[in-house]
Amino acid sequence: VELSNQIAAGEVIERPASVVKELVENSIDAQATQVLITVKQAGLKFIEVNDNGKGISADDVEVAFLPHTTSKIADDHDLFNIKTLGFRGEALASIASVSKLTVLSSTDGKSAIKAKFSGNELIKKETFARSKGTTMTVEDLFFNTPARLKYVKSLHTELNKIVDIVDRLAMGHPEISFRLIHEGKDLVWTSGNNNLQQTIAGIYGRMVASHMLEFENSDPDYEIRGFFSKPDTTRSNRNYVSIILNGRYIKNFQLTTAIIRGYGSKLMVARFPIAVIDIKMDPSLVDINVHPTKQEVRLSNEGHIGDLISEGIKNRLSGQNL
Ligand code: ADP
Ligand code: MG
Incomplete structure (x- = not known):
């Protein structure tokens, strides 16, 4: 044994x-x-x-x-x-x-x-x-x-x-x-008071968290919200892009790309944002039996969810005077 x-x-x-x-x-x-x-x-x-x-x-x-x-x-x-x-x-x-x-x-x-x-x-x-x-x-x-x-x-x-x-x-x-x-x-x-922005503050510090922008872009099947840095606050790698699906951190290339796409040309080449995207969806539509460490996750509708994310970020940024 x-x-x-x-x-x-x-x-x-x-x-x-x-x-x-x-x-x-x-x-x-x-x-x-x-x-x-x-x-x-x-x-x-x-x-x-x-x-x-x-x-x-x-x-x-x-x-x-x-x-x-x-x-x-x-x-x-x-x-x-x-x-x-x-x-x-x-x-x-x-x-x-x-x-x-x-x-x-x-x-x-x-x-x-x-x-x-x-x-x-x-x-x-x-x-x-x-x-x-x-x-x-x-x-x-x-x-x-x-x-x-x-x-x-x-x-x-x-x-x-x-x-x-x-x-x-x-x-x-x-x-x-x-x-x-x-x-x-x-x-x-972290505070534990059920506030995502305050949680981000407990992780990346209050300064970073308070300068992030909030967005929401949901439809009947997917509830999507999150916080992302303005294009002038970036990092040199993707490690600061986080996707949370039904309370679980996941890795998903398509959705990470969708976040970056939301910035359009506002992001400098080889720079990456700080972002935390929170997705809620029907758990039966998630295929999580992919890898023993349970991080790489496939979604039945990645393209559509990605569009909701990039659209949400793009709309929020276009309302900003940056
Ligand atoms: P799993 O989490 O997949 O069930 P684990 O080996 O991690 O398997 O844990 C075995 C069991 O031990 C759990 O199902 C749970 O009943 C119990 N357990 C482990 N850690 C805790 C904890 N911190 N509090 C309460 N129960 C626990
Ligand atoms: Mg366990």
Whole structure:
């Protein structure tokens, strides 16, 4: 079992940022309103995700770490109508197989269960006390898979990837307050008051957020809104263009191109905007079973959605005196 978990881990858990992604997605799925992420040495030494979600019961805690156990799919039909972020049930088992993981969780805010795993093996289980929610602590990632450790890039790169993941999850969930602390320093801190512009401020800073333009261009099937920078505030790469579909950060080349197209000739060559586009649509029309990391997403009507986006941005810009 351990070997197959480590193989699965290679697929899902590539680097510290993958751990952060899976743990924070679980917090979101557990209906947390506050998620605190504490990281040391770009996550290689220490990653802790603390939430105030519904918690894991003492009975379920071991089961949650078995491969392919998920509490999130009731029947086959659900696979085509996925609203929660996790649905494969392999993340915790994978993380536990390549690290030393401690879970502390309470479902009632009184009694809590604390369980320690090392390379998938339960080494300690005891009762505790804590407020309602879950704390997952992942130490010494890849300690037992030195080959995987070799693929990890510089601490700088790995930390950037963590920030990226937290940024994206925070953008998809303005109703949740996210705070990311690395070596005692706040890197992300969003309000959680369900305001997208304030969420952007918690990510890119207040100055950037307050200078962005807002647009909306919906039709009966697609609700599209967002914030984008004026053409004089640009970046040299596309990393500041974010697309959120039904609360999930996605990668989609056509829609990214549509955002840029909305600027027409107002954007200088090789410059890219800062933009956060929020799309809501019928989840059954989204094909998300594309890649294990669930980021590259296909849409049945990409061309039309792209037109709504570029048209919305173009109209908003034409009303501006720039
Ligand atoms: P998945 O998210 O795909 O169901 P995971 O391996 O990520 O699989 O998690 C397994 C199970 O553990 C989840 O289905 C959930 O029941 C439970 N779980 C994990 N993290 C949390 C959390 N932060 N709060 C509450 N339950 C959690
Ligand atoms: Mg999960």
